[in-house]
Amino acid sequence: SQTIHQWPATLVQPVGSPLSLECTVEGTSNPNLYWYRQAAGRGLQLLFYSVGIGQISSEVPQNLSASRPQDRQFILSSKKLLLSDSGFYLCAWSPTVNYGYTFGSGTRLTVV
Amino acid sequence: AQTVTQSQPEMSVQEAETVTLSCTYDTSENNYYLFWYKQPPSRQMILVIRQEAYKQQNATENRFSVNFQKAAKSFSLKISDSQLGDTAMYFCALNSGGYQKVTFGTGTKLQVIP
Numbered sequence: 001s002q003t004i005h006q007w008p009a010t011l012v013q014p015v016g017s018p019l020s021l022e023c024t025v026e027g028t029s030n031p032n033l034y035w036y037r038q039a040a041g042r043g044l045q046l047l048f049y050s051v052g053i054g055q056i057s058s059e060v061p062q063n064l065s066a067s068r069p070q071d072r073q074f075i076l077s078s079k080k081l082l083l084s085d086s087g088f089y090l091c092a093w094s095p096t097v098n099y100g101y102t103f104g105s106g107t108r109l110t111v112v
Numbered sequence: 113a114q115t116v117t118q119s120q121p122e123m124s125v126q127e128a129e130t131v132t133l134s135c136t137y138d139t140s141e142n143n144y145y146l147f148w149y150k151q152p153p154s155r156q157m158i159l160v161i162r163q164e165a166y167k168q169q170n171a172t173e174n175r176f177s178v179n180f181q182k183a184a185k186s187f188s189l190k191i192s193d194s195q196l197g198d199t200a201m202y203f204c205a206l207n208s209g210g211y212q213k214v215t216f217g218t219g220t221k222l223q224v225i226p
Binding site: 032042043044046049051057059088090092097098099100101102103104105106108 | 116156157158159162164207216
């Protein structure tokens, strides 16, 4: 069966520090991978998606970036965090976008 | 563009009763998919139900069913025999036109009262 792992679960980082969140999927190949951010009281905002190794599409211009160095690995990064980067970050995968997502357990990021 | 609107920020229901969560959407595409996701307090988002727009029949998954009104662009979720474990945020979502983007509503917080 397929599983998705996301870590860390929580992170407190100072403003201006770098960020690296990792997501891996097991039990499938060539998944579509997604990074979403969920702000308090709001829905989910798509940040990045990838349909293959090295293929990254950005939905929102900001100081975050994403990479897919391996087929089942998706990394969310920042060189310098802003206070506005605080939020709940969710990784998800899907065989195709209209199949529905399987989400990771999320990372609560607090920038202080 | 595709939009999803959930007009009920919070709802409550007595245990064992039935509750309906509302969702309306907008898209110019004929081919699209609708979803309901559940996010319990543990925060892990779970797919509850999926509906393909070209299918007339309403999707059902155990105690969860939808009322899909295509002309009205309405996609409500009915939870029967509510259980305490149904307490969660529920998000309606839409994917249309073959694009990679899924648009989510702002969610409805459901509280099941014992």
